[in-house]
Amino acid sequence: MFRTFVCSLLVSLLWAAAPAAQDGGRPPAGAPGTVTLTRADYDRLLDLASVRPPRPGDTPPVAAALTRADIRVRANGASARATMRVDGEAFRPGVSKVLLIKGATLLDASADARPLPVIAENGAHVALVTGPSTFAATLEVGAPIAYTPGRASFVLPVPNSGSATATIDVPGEQSDVHVLGGLILRRTSANGRTTVDATLTPGSQTEVWWSTHDAGPANPAARDVRLLADVKSIVTIADADVRLVSLVNATIVQGEPSQIELAIPAGYEVTSVSGASLDRSETQNGRVTLYLSDPASRRQQFVVSLERPQAPGSFRLETALPAVPGAQRETGEVAIEGIGTMEVSSPEMPGLRRIDVRELGPGIASVTRDGLLAAYRYQRTGDEPPALTLDVRRFADAAVLAAVAERAVATTLVTAEGRALTEITLWIRNRAQSYMKVALPAGASIVSVEVGGSPAAPVESPDGSRVPLLRPGLRTDGLYAVSFAYLHAGAPFAKRGDMQMTLPPMDIPVNVVEWELFVPDRIRADRFDGNVVGAALIGYGGPVAAPAAGSNTGAGAAGGVAINGTNYLRQELQLNSLAPAMPGQIAGRVFDASGAPLPGVAVTVEGGGRKQQIFTATDGSYRASNVASGEVTVTAALPGFTMAQRKAQSGQQADLTMQVGSVSESVTVAANSPMIDTRSSESNFKIANQMPSANVQNLQRRAAGVLPVRMDVPHSGSSHRFVRPLVIDEETVVTFRYKQIR
Numbered sequence: 001m002f003r004t005f006v007c008s009l010l011v012s013l014l015w016a017a018a019p020a021a022q023d024g025g026r027p028p029a030g031a032p033g034t035v036t037l038t039r040a041d042y043d044r045l046l047d048l049a050s051v052r053p054p055r056p057g058d059t060p061p062v063a064a065a066l067t068r069a070d071i072r073v074r075a076n077g078a079s080a081r082a083t084m085r086v087d088g089e090a091f092r093p094g095v096s097k098v099l100l101i102k103g104a105t106l107l108d109a110s111a112d113a114r115p116l117p118v119i120a121e122n123g124a125h126v127a128l129v130t131g132p133s134t135f136a137a138t139l140e141v142g143a144p145i146a147y148t149p150g151r152a153s154f155v156l157p158v159p160n161s162g163s164a165t166a167t168i169d170v171p172g173e174q175s176d177v178h179v180l181g182g183l184i185l186r187r188t189s190a191n192g193r194t195t196v197d198a199t200l201t202p203g204s205q206t207e208v209w210w211s212t213h214d215a216g217p218a219n220p221a222a223r224d225v226r227l228l229a230d231v232k233s234i235v236t237i238a239d240a241d242v243r244l245v246s247l248v249n250a251t252i253v254q255g256e257p258s259q260i261e262l263a264i265p266a267g268y269e270v271t272s273v274s275g276a277s278l279d280r281s282e283t284q285n286g287r288v289t290l291y292l293s294d295p296a297s298r299r300q301q302f303v304v305s306l307e308r309p310q311a312p313g314s315f316r317l318e319t320a321l322p323a324v325p326g327a328q329r330e331t332g333e334v335a336i337e338g339i340g341t342m343e344v345s346s347p348e349m350p351g352l353r354r355i356d357v358r359e360l361g362p363g364i365a366s367v368t369r370d371g372l373l374a375a376y377r378y379q380r381t382g383d384e385p386p387a388l389t390l391d392v393r394r395f396a397d398a399a400v401l402a403a404v405a406e407r408a409v410a411t412t413l414v415t416a417e418g419r420a421l422t423e424i425t426l427w428i429r430n431r432a433q434s435y436m437k438v439a440l441p442a443g444a445s446i447v448s449v450e451v452g453g454s455p456a457a458p459v460e461s462p463d464g465s466r467v468p469l470l471r472p473g474l475r476t477d478g479l480y481a482v483s484f485a486y487l488h489a490g491a492p493f494a495k496r497g498d499m500q501m502t503l504p505p506m507d508i509p510v511n512v513v514e515w516e517l518f519v520p521d522r523i524r525a526d527r528f529d530g531n532v533v534g535a536a537l538i539g540y541g542g543p544v545a546a547p548a549a550g551s552n553t554g555a556g557a558a559g560g561v562a563i564n565g566t567n568y569l570r571q572e573l574q575l576n577s578l579a580p581a582m583p584g585q586i587a588g589r590v591f592d593a594s595g596a597p598l599p600g601v602a603v604t605v606e607g608g609g610r611k612q613q614i615f616t617a618t619d620g621s622y623r624a625s626n627v628a629s630g631e632v633t634v635t636a637a638l639p640g641f642t643m644a645q646r647k648a649q650s651g652q653q654a655d656l657t658m659q660v661g662s663v664s665e666s667v668t669v670a671a672n673s674p675m676i677d678t679r680s681s682e683s684n685f686k687i688a689n690q691m692p693s694a695n696v697q698n699l700q701r702r703a704a705g706v707l708p709v710r711m712d713v714p715h716s717g718s719s720h721r722f723v724r725p726l727v728i729d730e731e732t733v734v735t736f737r738y739k740q741i742r
Contacts, residue, residue: 063096066161090131104157153209160203225255229327265320268306275302351386532722607632
C-alpha cells in the first residue's frame, strides 16, 4: 500500500515537472521509465514516507489507589476507636471507586471538612472520588475489645494503601503489647497507659492484643470519678429573649471520665456547645451529656449557650443556673448584661452574694458586649444550684442626633442669565447616619459630591436628593468635611427688579450657615432681606474662608464673630498640627497668599532619580512616602495660581505659599482675579465686604475646568455675605433688589 502511494506520487510529480523542464526550470529528463527529481523534492518525499499515525495513550490499569495511611487508635473500656488519615490519587477522569477498608465498622468519613461519599460492596467500604487528582480522607472506625483471662485484644482493619503506620494507645502501664502482622517501632508508657508506634501490612486484618489482669473491661477509675467544677455565666436580657452563656471548667481529681453531665435550667433551649476536648454532645431531659475526646486530660473546659423567649417590657426574671451534678464541689459567678436602657434590682437570694462587676474573672468579662448591670458569686452546697431572681424595669430610648454639622459654608455664583451654581461645604460630626436628605429647588441638580476629600455619588429619589455622609475607609470619630455643588436655572435679570435666592433644607442640624452670594459686575444689588443676617452688620469684615476638617471652631479666634458662645467666622484659620514627617517622607501644607489652605493642589516631589505626584487634602496637607534620601525639589501647581517651588530634605516638613496668577503670567488660568466694585451702592453692607473670597475664586476655577457643567462663569463682580445660626431642616432665604448698570 505504501509503495503504491509513493509510485503514484512520483508519477504525479513527473507530469508536473514536464512543462517546467521545457522552459529550463528543471534538469533534463532521464531515460524512459525514470523520474528526475531535485534533492529537495526527494528529501520531502522521504519525510512524508516516514510519517506514522500517533499511538493511542496508555490507559491506567486501575482507576484509583491509596498511597498512604496514618492510623491512630485508642482503646478504652469495651471498644477501640481508630482515626485513619488516608491519601490517594484518582488516575482516570470522572468518578472512580477506591477501596478503603474491609470487615470494619465505619463510623464517619470526610474529605476537606465535607462528607465523603462511601458505598458498601461485598463487605467492604468503597469511596467515590473524582479524578484525575489527588485526595485525602479521614475515616472514623470502631472495633470491639475482646477480654479473656489475662488478655485483651481487638482486630484493626488496615486500608489497602502503599504504606500504613499506626499509633496504638492501650490502658495499663508497661503493658506487653503485641501487633500480629506488623512491626513495633517504639514503645512508651505514661499516666497509666502504654503507646506503641508500628508499621502494618496494608489491606490486612491486624490483631492487637496486650496483657491484662482482669477478665472484663478494666476501668475502675470510670466508676470512681471525682471532679471539681467552676461555672461562670452571663445572663443577657435582650428585647425579646433571655440568653445564658456559661463557661464550664472541670478539674478531674481522680479517674478518667469519658463523659460529663451538665444540668441546664428549665425553659431554655441549647443553641451551641463547644470545647477543645469535646467529642460530641447530646441533649435530653434537661441535661447535656458532654462526651470527651481526651479523658486522660486533667482539665476540661466547655462553653454552653442557652436561650429562651421573653415578653418585652418590664418583668421579673426567675432562672436557675447550669450545674455539674457529679461535681464534689461547684463554685460559680454570674454577670447580668442588658441590651437597651433598663434598671435591675434583686431581692435577697440565698446562696448568691453580690459583688462588684470589677471583681469578675477576666474570662467572663472579656466576652461581654454591653455594660454589666450586676454580678454575683456563689458556691453550691446542695443538689440544686442557687436561683437568680431579678426585677427588670425597661425605659424607652429617647431619640438622639445621629449627625450634626458644626458649620456650613455656602458659595453661590449668579450669572447674568440668572443661572446659579452653589457649593455647600459642611463640617460634620457623625455617629451612624449614612445619607443626608437635601430638598433642592425645582429644576436643580447636583453636579458633584465630595466626602472627606474624595468624590462620591449622590442618590436621587422622589422625595429629594441624598448626599452620602460616609464612604469606605473614612474615620468619622472627628470632624470631617462633606461638600456638594448643584446647578439651578433661574430667571434672567431684567433691567431692574426683585430676586429671591434660597439654600435647600438639609435634614441634619447646622450650628451656623455662612453664605456668600457673588453677582456679576453689571448687576448692583441692595435692600437685602430674608431670614439671614448681614455679616457686616455683626462686625465681620473679612472673607469667609473654608477651614480644614478638624480645625478649631472654638471662640476667641482672631477676626471672628461669636454666636451663642462659638466663634464661627474667622479671618485667620487655626489648623490642627500636622504629624511630623518620618524618614523617607516629605509632608507639609499649601496655602494661598491670605493663609487659607488650598485643596487639590498637585504637589510633585522629585529627587534621587524618583518623581511622584500627590494632591493636597481638604486642609491643604500632603504627605509623600518612599522619598529618596538627601535633598529633593517640591513643586506645587494649581490652575489660577503661580507655581511654587522649594528645596527640602527627606524627613522634613515643606510648606508652600502660592500667589494668585495674572493673565500675563499663565495662559491656563481658568478665571481672572475678581474686580472690586467701588461704585456707590445702596446696599446695607460695606464695600469691604464686597471683595470676593477665596471660596468664590475656587468655585470659579472648578466651574471653568473641573465640574461637569457648562455655564458662563462671571469673572468679576461683588460678593455679599450673610450668616444664619441654628438651621434645622429649613430653607435659608435672602431677597434683594437689583439694577443693571451699563
